[in-house]
Amino acid sequence: MLKQDEDLPGQGAGDGDSAADLTAAVRRARLDDEQRDRIVSGLREGEFARLDLLYARLAPVFAQVPQGIDIFDHGIVPGERPRCYVDVLAFVEMERDRQTYRFSVDTRRGRVTVARSERVEVIVAAVTDYVARRLVERERTMAESRVIVTPPGAMLDAGAMAGDPETPQSDAPIRPGRRFDGGDIVFTAIMGLIGGAALFQGALWLMEWTPVARLLGRF
Template sequence: MPSAGGVGTGGAESAKPVRLRDALRQARIEAADRTGVVVDLRDAEVARLEILNEALDPLFAQIPDQVDLFDRGISQGDTPRLWIDLVAHVLMGRDKRMYRFVQDTRHGRAVLAESHDVTVVVNAVTDYVARRMIERERAMATSLPEQGRSQEKGTEGGQKKPRRDRLWAFAFGFIAGVVGLFGLALVAALRSP
């Protein structure tokens, strides 16, 4: 009997490592399958974003070269994104088939469009690009006249007026100081016996 127990114990010890080894191998296979699924999902997201990127090519071909507001490209991080500019991008929704066009603002992220259809997102990006270009034109239009006015002041003697104002302020301050000192001297003279 003792020999049977010894054989049984020895058999149980040799069975545990084999079983653990099999379990480790099975766990590695499952982890690889999960990783493969995650990689496949990420690749599917990137592929969908590339389809949208190609659909946007005609739009970005129409933007003049001197307009440097937009920097389009796909980033392949944990969440792949198609960047339109520094604050707006397209990413895939939770179901990995819906496009979400979002803009980062001071108050958080705003969803500008959300659809399964590429055409809807292309139209939303087109509207966004048009609005950004109008904002740029307005900014350029308001900044140019101000620069022109300051140049005109310098050439037509406009710089002399502020200098003249400062000269009058200095003269007034000097006269007020002299009058104040004279008044203090007079008060001091009247108080002394």
């Protein structure tokens, strides 16, 4: 039999080991967090470096954009997922593998992936085509906004538009007048005959009317 003052096997050592194990676990957890943070920071720095390489390749493209056109608000935006923006709608970011570029554009129907590749040259070509299309769309929009719409019923003098000095110019629009032809003359003559016959019949009727006939008989 064991004595009452004797400790059971592992009883005293267990308390010490439990305290030592907890301290070691906390230390290991902190080391894991630091290592994880270093890995995430390294991956994020790697993403930023790849996007920075892409942006350097796109610098000559943006430099060729005509002056005065400010539709391309480009640059790299850092963050949890860094992005290389072409404008407010288009941007390039890295895939989950941190190796593949993805060029996306936000449209009315949602986000569309234009190009996806591990080669930076492919993404540069896709972004260049996008910039060219945006410039063409802007030119068409500006051309349509300069179209002059003539009000309905208004006619412009061809001589005045051609710059003919002998043609008088007037601020009021010129309206075409009605031309008379032979048919109009015949119609006018027929209507005159009908009107004269009607007046003649009316005069005869008045002369045959009794009061008028009596009045005429006095004379």
